[in-house]
Amino acid sequence: MSKKTMTLTDNRNGNTYELPILDGTVGPSVVDISTFYKETGMFTFDRGYTSTASCRSEITYIDGDKGQLMYRGYDISYLANEKTFLDTAYLLLNKELPTAEELENFSEEMKKRSFIHEGMKKLFDSFPDRAHPMAILSAGVSALSTFYFDHLDIDTPQEYTEMANRIIAKIPTLAAFSYRYSNGLPIIYPDIKKGFTENFLYMMRSYPHNYVDLRPIEIKALDTIFTLHADHEQNASTTSVRNVGSTHAHPYAAISAGISALWGRAHGGANESVIRQLEMIGTVDRVDEFIARAKDKDDSFRLMGFGHRVYKSFDPRAKALKAIRNDLVEELGINSELIEVANKIEQIALNDDYFISRNLYPNIDFYSGLILQSLIIPKVMFAVIFVIGRTPGWIAQWIELQEQDVIKIARPRQLYVGTQDRTPEY
Numbered sequence: 001m002s003k004k005t006m007t008l009t010d011n012r013n014g015n016t017y018e019l020p021i022l023d024g025t026v027g028p029s030v031v032d033i034s035t036f037y038k039e040t041g042m043f044t045f046d047r048g049y050t051s052t053a054s055c056r057s058e059i060t061y062i063d064g065d066k067g068q069l070m071y072r073g074y075d076i077s078y079l080a081n082e083k084t085f086l087d088t089a090y091l092l093l094n095k096e097l098p099t100a101e102e103l104e105n106f107s108e109e110m111k112k113r114s115f116i117h118e119g120m121k122k123l124f125d126s127f128p129d130r131a132h133p134m135a136i137l138s139a140g141v142s143a144l145s146t147f148y149f150d151h152l153d154i155d156t157p158q159e160y161t162e163m164a165n166r167i168i169a170k171i172p173t174l175a176a177f178s179y180r181y182s183n184g185l186p187i188i189y190p191d192i193k194k195g196f197t198e199n200f201l202y203m204m205r206s207y208p209h210n211y212v213d214l215r216p217i218e219i220k221a222l223d224t225i226f227t228l229h230a231d232h233e234q235n236a237s238t239t240s241v242r243n244v245g246s247t248h249a250h251p252y253a254a255i256s257a258g259i260s261a262l263w264g265r266a267h268g269g270a271n272e273s274v275i276r277q278l279e280m281i282g283t284v285d286r287v288d289e290f291i292a293r294a295k296d297k298d299d300s301f302r303l304m305g306f307g308h309r310v311y312k313s314f315d316p317r318a319k320a321l322k323a324i325r326n327d328l329v330e331e332l333g334i335n336s337e338l339i340e341v342a343n344k345i346e347q348i349a350l351n352d353d354y355f356i357s358r359n360l361y362p363n364i365d366f367y368s369g370l371i372l373q374s375l376i377i378p379k380v381m382f383a384v385i386f387v388i389g390r391t392p393g394w395i396a397q398w399i400e401l402q403e404q405d406v407i408k409i410a411r412p413r414q415l416y417v418g419t420q421d422r423t424p425e426y
Contacts, residue, residue, distance in 0.1 A: 006031055010040070026061060043413045053234075054410075055242065059092060059396050060231045067313035071231060072096075080320040085226040086110065086196055089392035092231060093164055093399070106165075107195065113169035114190040114199065116177070117147050124181040133384050136178035137171075138259040144170065145252040152250045160402075163251055164395045171391050172196070175384045176203035182380075197223040200388065204377065217331045221324050221371050222385070228317040228364060229386050231393025233310075237261040237268070241394045243410040245401050258394050259387050268383040268390075271369035274305040275379055278338050278345075278370075287344045295354050305366030306349055312359045321367035328374050342370055 004021040017039055020032040030053045033044055046052045061070045069076040072091050079088050083097070090098040090106050098106060123143050127136055144167070145151070151163045173190055180187055180203075188203045198219050206212045232238070240261040244254040262268035281290050293301040308315055329339060346362055349355040372382055401407060 004029075015040075027063065037413070043415070045415050049239075054239065055234065055401070057234070057397070057400060058095070059393070059400060060233045062233050062310055064308075064310040065312050067311055067316050069232070069316045076228065076316050077320055080224050080227050080317075083227070084197075085223045085230070085389070088227045088230050089168060092392045092396040093161070109165050110169045110196050111190070111192040111194075111199075113166050114173050114192075116144075116170055116173055120144075120147070121187075124177060127181065129182070129184060131182050133175065133178040133182050133380055134259065134263045134387075136182060137174055137384055137387060138256050138263070140174045140178060141167070141171070141252055141259060142256040144174075145250040145256075148252070149250070151252065160399050164392075164399065167252060167255060167395060168391050172200040172388050173203065175381075175388055176200060178384065179204060179378070179381055195219075197226060201375070204381075215331070217328055218375055221328050222375060224320060224324050225368055225371060225385060226389035228320060228368075229389030231390070231396065235267070236264070237390065238394060238397050241398055242401050245398045246407055246410045248407070251395070251398055254398055255391065255394055258390070262386055262390065263383055268386040270304065271365040271372070271386075272379045272382040274365050275338075275369040275373060275382075277304045278341050281341055281345075283337060284340050284344050287341060287348070291345070291348055291352075303345065303349070303360070305363055305369070306355065307358070307360040308363045311361070311363065314361045315363040317364040318362050318367055321364060321371060322362070325367050325371050325374075328371060332374065334374050338373070339370060342366070 004023075005018045006021055008017045008019055009015070010017070017036075019036070021029050022032055023029045037043055044052075059072065061073075062068065071079060071088060072095055074091065074097070079091075084103075086107055087097055087103060090103065120140065120143060123140060124136065127139075148163070148166065151159075154160060154163060177187055179185075186208055188206045188208070190199050191202055194202055198214055201214050201218065201222060202212055205214075234242075237258040241254045241258040244257040245251070265273055281287060290301065290303070293299045294303045328334065346366070349360060349362065355361070369379075369382060372385060373379070377385065
């Protein structure tokens, strides 16, 4: 059977080139241009890598046109509705969902490894008051590599597992500590009697010797957000983790780089921007005014939380969160003007030809921000929540990279448009 190829003709000189076509198990085929420069003397140009596959991966599949997202072949709606975040984290790391016994052992491992070295308190003490928790978290994860420097050279499945379990377990603790230090609040240590998601909410809300009532719906809502954020193919932060990982840097340094990339308002900070915009709109009677502005091509105003670079139909993660948001509002009796504003915007957008024709459906950020605010989580912590959920995906991607037979350091090329051959004047 002959290999599939694409023939490329250079109309400058008539030369032709045969480029291999590679097929995945599902999704678009790719043209292998790995030898393109060697054969043609040219680079390809792809601003933002919108048409470039940077790696082979077995972890996550997205079909933006169908609105489909799968982890290891499992549809996201099944994982969000039927499984927990720890089920999902185990799946990403081990390629299979855990049995009841495996899940119990994994949960216990998370509890035991959730504590951080006491020496790290000195690091937190060095930050100024009101420092952003994402900055503290990124620094904290980088500093964590100094306590577990042996992870720099690992090559067995057991070592990968220990490293992965350690960082996934400690991220929520570092996240909660980052928030409490930035606000001058007393630190609350993990409670090994509590599950993964409950423990994080406990460390966020509790005070010494004070009982905190955490309702099951609150834990379920946050756990679902973690699950929906667990991985999302080769986005900016995941690509950052892989790029740093390709240099053979410490895995926690790669995760720290991912956190820094995720901090951007166009990435992990988008749901915070949604809430700030809803607060700016303020009341239901002003919604029509801002809808009109969103439609005005001469107005720079854009509705936050609508549309997605990948999804050209309803974001499947948004569907799961919409149901959770409704349950949360009903069970907690939440009745805020912010939610009324969001509901009216959503109703208009889902029925207006302007938004429908442009595939401007609500995305995950539109719902997650409202849920997090209902859980009394401050806006500055929204991106931190994203980090907790995304860490298993980052680690799974890092491990997949390290297990390749050959690791090529990431090195994109460029189209140089600067000055050339300047001769100094004497």
